[in-house]
Amino acid sequence: MWILLKNKQFTKLFLGKIASNIGDSMYAIAAMWLVYELSHSAFYTGLAGFLTKIPHVFQFLAGPFIDRWSLRKTLMITQVCQIILVLIIPIAHYTGNLHVWIVLIIMPIISCIQQFSYPAQTVALPKLLKKDELIKGNSLFSFANQGIDMTFNGIAGILINMVGAITIYLLDSIVFTVAFLLFWSMPVLKANGKEKKEKQKLTEVFKKYGEDLREGFQYVFQSIISKFFIATIIANFSFGIALAVMPIYADFRGGSAIYGFLMGAFSAGFLIGALLSSLARAFPLGKTMIITYMFSAAFWISSAFLPWDVPAVILYGISLIPLGATQVLLAATGQRIIPDSLLARVFSVISSVSSTAMPIGFLMGGTLGSVLGGQLVFAIGGLGMLSISFVWFIISDLRRIPRVKDIHPEIYGLRKSIN
Template sequence: MWVLLRNKPFIKLFLGKIASNIGDSMYAIAAMWLVYELSHSAFYTGLAGFLTKTPDVFQFLAGPFIDRWSLRKTLMLTQLCQIILVLIIPIVHYTGNLHVWMVLLIMPIISCIQQFSYPAQTVALPKLLKKDDLVKGNSLFSFANQGIDMTFNGIAGVLISLIGAVTIYLLDSIVFMVAFLLFWSLPSFKTEEKEKKGKQTLTHAFNKYARDLKEGFQYVFQSIISKFFIATIIANFSFGVALAVMPVYADFRGGSTIYGFLMGAFSAGFLIGALLSSVAGNFPLGRTMIITYLFSAALWISSAFLPWDIPAVILYGISLIPLGATQVLLAATGQRIIPDSLLARVFSVISSLSSAAMPLGFLIGGSLGTVLGGQLVFAIGGLGMLSISLVWFIVSDLRRIPRVSDIHAEVYGLSKTVD
């Protein structure tokens, strides 16, 4: 770890990532709360989540561009664009012309920019570290992501109650400027050119990606993989339903501070679960999924109706610990049974399908929230965890899955290598 701390370019990239993530975390909380503040409608908060999460489905399209563009310029421009966009809201607000549609318009644009920002940071990492240091570097990046979300989601909620959501946008512009300056101070990255194949056109790159993606879809839907990762899809849909009404539910509980605490608990539960994944890995995965998701559903739904606010937030955070642990185990299992040559393609398919489920959940959750109210719809989100438990119990192939260390591709009619 000390080797990384002596690597000045890595430190600049890492600090730039932290600043960018702080800005994104605070912005996400402020934007959703501002939509609710301007509309007082669960439908609009659900629509906001739908518009924000939909670009995640198409993140793979950014890959060919990032591979060809200057990484340093990409990192700088993404932050500069976010600075400009977040400043629009306070400017319009102070002129007295701020409307909910203005916030809704900017939210997906910023989300589209993030589809370039995060992959560019990931691509830059191996260009600054030796291969032996990549695990440590990725570990720091991963921990920073979850830790920052956990911390600054809560801080943003408190700040909104003290200074207002619009002022958070001003603070964000400063944070994004810090990230811009750190990325600006990075050295130029060397681009790798494959001389034998020559330069490929963008059209050719997309055509090749389409062929690879088709192969990934075929592999997923013609094997147990389609059943295996159904938990991720259902979980993302459930999160969408719950997050769509989170501002409404938080307002029922006590306001923007509770909203920040709920979002902080969301990140904290996943972080703690990820840290405990090695312990969960000592038990058969099938049984672990059935029992822990049943446990998660019970805690989640109970938290919605608990009369005390802070204990309800804590209980909600605890309900997400099993999800953080099992998501790590599911990823590790996929790496064990999916052929190395198809790993990226299969996971991109799973990621796209999972990402598509969340905006759909936002849209449905927001619509239900206008009829049923925030508290009941938030509790309904917990039923998604119950659904996962039931699916893994009913499907015998899933129920019988052993410990991750005992899983072998051949057992499921798969080969770990593809010709």
């Protein structure tokens, strides 16, 4: 897997993603904890999650742009925007104007920017790697996501205790600058060649944009990908409920440091799963989803009621290992059956549709947390894992999905390519 780093352009993209993820990880912990610190309300933490996740629902709108824009410019501009936005919070703090609503306004704006940044990074992979290297490339990307989150979520929690959340924002501006410089050094990621240099009428631009969106939705809903949504919508609703009360649940167990460790365990589970994805691909994907997610539900729910903090955090991390492994496998599956020209559009549609329930889950979690408390509502989140296992079991097309290497576009994708 690490042999891919001999590819200099991939290495720059990978390091840029790591830097960007460091900034995102530390920012996410600081932002949610700052909302809780300023409000001491489960409702506001739920509202913060809702506002952050709403842009994910509309990620499909970004897909056609990413397919046509220069990936290099897209990645550079997103980092500059994040640098500016994260600096607003320290400025408001030091001028005595910081209020919870300022944090709540900035959170969804940054989330909107990420709807361009993350798909652009994913779309860049097939341009830099061979098809038989994609699983390894996705595994490394998942490492960048979850490994960095695991490490820097915990570090952020400790730093909040030591120097406060405001300092995290200042550090983020530096990290995003490093990511900008790495993406700037990648001239190989030029525009995709589809954009027309001659001036077009506004009506023609919107017409073509609508056609691009329709192609993305058409591909998704004419392939087996559409059946993935039933499970993920239910699961994301449950995840939203649990994450909404995570600061309150962490405060119940010990404070901001525990919050960082819980989010670190969340990422650790993903990371371990991603590293094990090469082993998991040897088994039929359908059966793997059913069996592993059943155990995940049991581990998650049990962790909520353990009286000891350290074992509870560890068990919670273990419950998320299947999610990390199958995320890599599902991404590789999509990249195998989706034409390169549609990658951004299709992945944006997938992300948007599967994310629809999470914002609602955040609002529900915040409301329930105000009544039931963080511990019980956090345990309810484990039902999301059980729902995945159940849905993949009852839908025969999902249950019978073979190993990733045996999945072919002729069977699981569109039978006729879209031009």
